[in-house]
Amino acid sequence: xxxxxxxxxxxxxxxxxxxxxxxxxxxxxxxxxxxxxxxxxxxxxxxxxxxxxxxxxxxxxxxxxxxxxxxxxxxxxxxxxxxxxxxxxxxxxxxxxxxxxxxxxxxxxxxxxxxxxxxxxxxxxxxxxxxxxxxxxxxxxxxxxxxxxxxxxxxxxxxxxxxxxxxxxxxxxxxxxxxxxxxxxxxxxxxxxxxxxxxxxxxxxxxxxxxxxxxxxxxxxxxxxxxxxxxxxxxxxxxxxxxxxxxxxxxxxxxxxxxxxxxxxxxxxxxxxxxxxxxxxxxxxxxxxxxxxxxxxxxxxxxxxxxxxxxxxxxxxxxxxxxxxxxxxxxxxxxxxxxxxxxxxxxxxxxxxxxxxxxxxxxxxxxxxxxxxxxxxxxxxx
Amino acid sequence: xxxxxxxxxxxxxxxxxxxxxxxxxxxxxxxxxxxxxxxxxxxxxxxxxxxxxxxxxxxxxxxxxxxxxxxxxxxxxxxxxxxxxxxxxxxxxxxxxxxxxxxxxxxxxxxxxxxxxxxxxxxxxxxxxxxxxxxxxxxxxxxxxxxxxxxxxxxxxxxxxxxxxxxxxxxxxxxxxxxxxxxxxxxxxxxxxxxxxxxxxxxxxxxxxxxxxxxxxxxxxxxxxxxxxxxxxxxxxxxxxxxxxxxxxxxxxxxxxxxxxxxxxxxxxxxxxxxxxxxxxxxxxxxxxxxxxxxxxxxxxxxxxxxxxxxxxxxxxxxxxxxxxxxxxxxxxxxxxxxxxxxxxxxxxxxxxxxxxxxxxxxxxxxxxxxxxxxxxxxxxx
Numbered sequence: 001x002x003x004x005x006x007x008x009x010x011x012x013x014x015x016x017x018x019x020x021x022x023x024x025x026x027x028x029x030x031x032x033x034x035x036x037x038x039x040x041x042x043x044x045x046x047x048x049x050x051x052x053x054x055x056x057x058x059x060x061x062x063x064x065x066x067x068x069x070x071x072x073x074x075x076x077x078x079x080x081x082x083x084x085x086x087x088x089x090x091x092x093x094x095x096x097x098x099x100x101x102x103x104x105x106x107x108x109x110x111x112x113x114x115x116x117x118x119x120x121x122x123x124x125x126x127x128x129x130x131x132x133x134x135x136x137x138x139x140x141x142x143x144x145x146x147x148x149x150x151x152x153x154x155x156x157x158x159x160x161x162x163x164x165x166x167x168x169x170x171x172x173x174x175x176x177x178x179x180x181x182x183x184x185x186x187x188x189x190x191x192x193x194x195x196x197x198x199x200x201x202x203x204x205x206x207x208x209x210x211x212x213x214x215x216x217x218x219x220x221x222x223x224x225x226x227x228x229x230x231x232x233x234x235x236x237x238x239x240x241x242x243x244x245x246x247x248x249x250x251x252x253x254x255x256x257x258x259x260x261x262x263x264x265x266x267x268x269x270x271x272x273x274x275x276x277x278x279x280x281x282x283x284x285x286x287x288x289x290x291x292x293x294x295x296x297x298x299x300x301x302x303x304x305x306x307x308x309x310x311x312x313x314x315x316x317x318x319x320x321x322x323x324x325x326x327x328x329x330x331x332x333x334x335x336x337x338x339x340x341x342x343x344x345x346x347x348x349x350x351x352x353x354x355x356x357x358x359x360x361x362x363x364x365x366x367x368x369x370x371x372x373x374x375x376x377x378x379x380x381x382x
Numbered sequence: 383x384x385x386x387x388x389x390x391x392x393x394x395x396x397x398x399x400x401x402x403x404x405x406x407x408x409x410x411x412x413x414x415x416x417x418x419x420x421x422x423x424x425x426x427x428x429x430x431x432x433x434x435x436x437x438x439x440x441x442x443x444x445x446x447x448x449x450x451x452x453x454x455x456x457x458x459x460x461x462x463x464x465x466x467x468x469x470x471x472x473x474x475x476x477x478x479x480x481x482x483x484x485x486x487x488x489x490x491x492x493x494x495x496x497x498x499x500x501x502x503x504x505x506x507x508x509x510x511x512x513x514x515x516x517x518x519x520x521x522x523x524x525x526x527x528x529x530x531x532x533x534x535x536x537x538x539x540x541x542x543x544x545x546x547x548x549x550x551x552x553x554x555x556x557x558x559x560x561x562x563x564x565x566x567x568x569x570x571x572x573x574x575x576x577x578x579x580x581x582x583x584x585x586x587x588x589x590x591x592x593x594x595x596x597x598x599x600x601x602x603x604x605x606x607x608x609x610x611x612x613x614x615x616x617x618x619x620x621x622x623x624x625x626x627x628x629x630x631x632x633x634x635x636x637x638x639x640x641x642x643x644x645x646x647x648x649x650x651x652x653x654x655x656x657x658x659x660x661x662x663x664x665x666x667x668x669x670x671x672x673x674x675x676x677x678x679x680x681x682x683x684x685x686x687x688x689x690x691x692x693x694x695x696x697x698x699x700x701x702x703x704x705x706x707x708x709x710x711x712x713x714x715x716x717x718x719x720x721x722x723x724x725x726x727x728x729x730x731x732x733x734x735x736x737x738x739x740x741x742x743x744x745x746x747x748x749x750x751x752x753x754x755x756x757x758x759x760x761x762x763x764x
Contacts, residue, residue: 130545162512182562182663183560188674190674232624239611242614279564285567292708304623349484
């Protein structure tokens with residue numbers, strides 16, 4: 001009875017969200033070529049038909065752990081104020097786009113790239129803000145896994161755009177996401193679609209980043225327990241169709257524990273499991289006194305940081321909340337591993353030499369590299 | 383009498399926000415080198431003394447239009463719920479940092495770079511998301527102003543970091559800002575400090591970007607009247623010390639009008655002055671149906687876009703609100719000039735070829751290039 005009622009309530013939302021067919025006018029407007037010469041080629045539009053796309057999909061039967069999502073699930077998630085638990089029924093019945101999917105900010109697409117062939121074997125995705133760092137990570141992990149390219153060439157898979165950089169070696173994908181929630185959110189939408197189109201299974205995703213610490217020796221790694229907002233609450237708020245939607249920012253506790261044990265075995269630097277505060281701004285949003293604007297005192301700043309510390313926060317960064325929220329929604333095992341570059345109770349400026357900071361930034365890479373290697377070893381894959 | 387009371391209320395905030403002197407312990411922790419070998423050089427710490435820094439400042443008497451801000455102004459701005467008007471008393475008495483300032487995400491600093499010599503002549507700053515586009519803009523404007531480098535070399539001033547790219551030719555600075563409010567906010571904090579340290583005067587700043595249009599032919603340029611949030615209100619909300627602060631997103635109406643006239647004279651493409659909606663997300667935040675998650679129907683999307691249109695919104699992007707808000711706070715003349723790449727009422731995907739989209743992206747460059755040239759010509763500077 002309750003199910004019937006729920007279905008009735010959701011009836012409106014069950015109509016196809018994507019147009020079954022676009023008119024010629026729509027296509028012209030969509031690709032922005034309405035006012036360009038009529039002969040302009042739009043290559044990938046002709047490469048695959050809807051029927052072909054469906055036939056590819058049908059070749060692959062759903063597998064346990066595949067990233068997929070039903071409309072019902074998403075409707076229910078959106079209507080619940082705080083989605084505390086991962087719904088048991090998340091996978092199965094993936095939404096299938098009626099036409100080729102363009103992952104615009106990656107410069108990849110279902111009709112221009114064979115995504116299952118390119119990415120089907122991905123088991124670990126590591127993401128971080130800086131493109132240079134994500135390139136250095138792929139070089140590092142290649143060495144760790146004995147998969148070095150003899151020419152040391154690791155091409156940027158997204159070379160056709162400057163929005164993000166992406167590298168791959170064996171089962172490991174390394175993707176940059178820029179700075180801040182909106183930037184990583186665009187990347188994650190397209191990454192989740194990529195993993196879905198490529199039929200990836202059992203994927204673990206880890207953000208390896210930098211952060212400001214609170215009450216920790218600089219260089220300490222914080223493995224995030226919960227990502228909290230600037231009022232220390234474990235939630236991510238997002239405006240959808242003009243309405244506030246609140247989502248959970250829980251991360252995988254078992255994965256966090258495994259990473260901590262890995263760090264203890266490595267014994268090269270200190271790691272802790274603690275809460276991470278995710279802010280929308282680096283200066284005023286993190287109580288820095290050295291921004292272009294500052295409307296509070298040193299004392300106000302210290303009060304705020306002390307409150308954060310008291311609530312369990314040990315580091316501050318700018319991407320973990322939406323990362324946790326989107327990974328939870330999609331059913332991906334996720335962790336956030338950030339090194340602290342300074343103790344914010346003692347200062348604001350990252351005035352260390354870029355070399356010193358560079359060395360500290362390698363710590364999450366070393367930890368996660370070690371973790372991936374041990375996981376692949378224990379499963380007999382290397 | 384009222385002034386005295388206001389001063390008394392602000393007394394607490396008038397204490398120095400920046401520590402007058404940092405202890406040795408603080409310095410060690412600040413630069414993140416506490417656990418690195420003791421001999422690690424931190425070069426820029428030794429290059430300038432506080433006295434030298436002050437003496438540089440004293441050489442320059444305050445000029446009309448200089449970007450500067452007093453603590454009083456900032457305190458008052460922060461305490462007013464919506465700062466509707468630019469305070470008359472904004473310039474004068476710039477805050478002076480007690481030690482060298484590091485613009486970390488630019489890899490620039492007051493003790494490592496002679497900022498007045500490098501940037502003192504800047505009159506126009508153009509910012510945009512993509513580093514490639516900002517390089518292409520500097521090449522274009524160099525040609526327009528007859529300042530081409532015979533070797534066509536325009537070095538990236540921020541080559542030491544991959545966070546932002548910066549180029550300069552004559553009085554024009556071109557800086558990338560990545561995607562989303564947090565990313566442009568970090569850049570603007572450091573840019574405003576850079577302009578301040580370089581003693582720049584009469585600076586005009588223009589964001590040249592891309593956007594989704596509503597009810598406009600793709601390729602139309604929208605010059606932003608007001609930047610509105612996802613509920614169509616002209617405000618930018620930001621959490622500072624855990625509290626919500628609301629700031630105005632008004633832009634310079636005279637500058638917008640000048641740009642429109644410029645576009646009409648050019649007569650190469652259509653431009654309109656209208657409201658721009660600034661969102662935190664590209665997919666769900668802009669009612670797209672093609673993200674990894676989507677909890678609403680095509681009908682819901684069209685309803686939302688129709689409401690946006692009715693409220694005066696003609697395009698959607700992800701940076702204008704904090705750009706407008708920070709430029710207003712600092713007293714900079716600012717405009718947002720974005721081309722629409724598609725009509726969102728007709729589709730979601732940017733499926734046009736990168737060449738077609740690239741051509742459309744040049745339109746804001748052409749318009750702003752023409753505007754800068756005409757401004758410099760009319761003031762007899764070229």
